[in-house]
Amino acid sequence: MKYRTILLFGAPGAGKGTQGKILGTIPAFFHCACGDVFRNLTIDSKLGRTFVEFSSQGKLVPDEYTILLWRQNIEGSTQTGRFQPERDTLVLDGIPRSRHQAEMLSDALNVQAVFNLTCPVMEKLVERLQRRALRDNRLDDVNLEVIRNRLAVYENETKPVLDFYGPKLVHEIDATQSPIKVLRDILDIVAEI
Numbered sequence: 341m342k343y344r345t346i347l348l349f350g351a352p353g354a355g356k357g358t359q360g361k362i363l364g365t366i367p368a369f370f371h372c373a374c375g376d377v378f379r380n381l382t383i384d385s386k387l388g389r390t391f392v393e394f395s396s397q398g399k400l401v402p403d404e405y406t407i408l409l410w411r412q413n414i415e416g417s418t419q420t421g422r423f424q425p426e427r428d429t430l431v432l433d434g435i436p437r438s439r440h441q442a443e444m445l446s447d448a449l450n451v452q453a454v455f456n457l458t459c460p461v462m463e464k465l466v467e468r469l470q471r472r473a474l475r476d477n478r479l480d481d482v483n484l485e486v487i488r489n490r491l492a493v494y495e496n497e498t499k500p501v502l503d504f505y506g507p508k509l510v511h512e513i514d515a516t517q518s519p520i521k522v523l524r525d526i527l528d529i530v531a532e533i
């Protein structure tokens with residue numbers, strides 16, 4: 341079966357995680373952040389070391405590892421009953437992050453909407469990432485050069501995902517607003533689908 345899914349999309353620092361966590365508290369919504377799945381790996385596993393190797397440079401982990409890990413994680417969440425695919429809408433954040441990943445996931449996802457959290461001022465994203473780095477112990481967001489790499493990877497590799505899903509599914513959300521207003525804009529649309 342395909343999972344009924346909404347995607348939170350946008351540059352690093354745009355607020356996908358903040359919104360995803362809130363949406364995940366609503367009954368019949370299940371939030372899955374790909375970055376969190378990676379961060380929960382232990383460093384003594386091969387995949388854990390691969391994650392550190394790539395994320396510390398601001399690069400994407402190769403697609404095959406990522407999709408395999410994601411599938412295992414979702415199956416695990418289903419087996420433990422945290423995610424109930426028949427009932428729940430899956431709220432994905434941070435995946436798919438390339439056109440190839442979107443293609444690889446097309447057998448698993450029935451995408452209902454893509455929320456593109458847009459923030460035109462890049463300096464604002466950098467500022468948010470640096471603030472979060474200290475608060476959340478996110479080593480990939482401490483170094484300015486790594487942050488710049490992450491933003492460049494977003495522009496070059498991740499943005500084409502929007503074309504993959506097409507304008508009918510993509511909703512532009514102004515991410516420079518306060519979190520509550522961003523949430524309101526998302527909920528206005530989610531409530532209708």
Ligand code: AMP
Binds near residue numbers: 406433
């Ligand atoms: P995030 O917390 O979403 O910003 O992700 C942190 C890091 O995890 C990224 O910079 C990547 O190295 C890795 N990562 C997270 N999601 C993906 C993905 N879908 N594909 C490849 N790498 C990912």
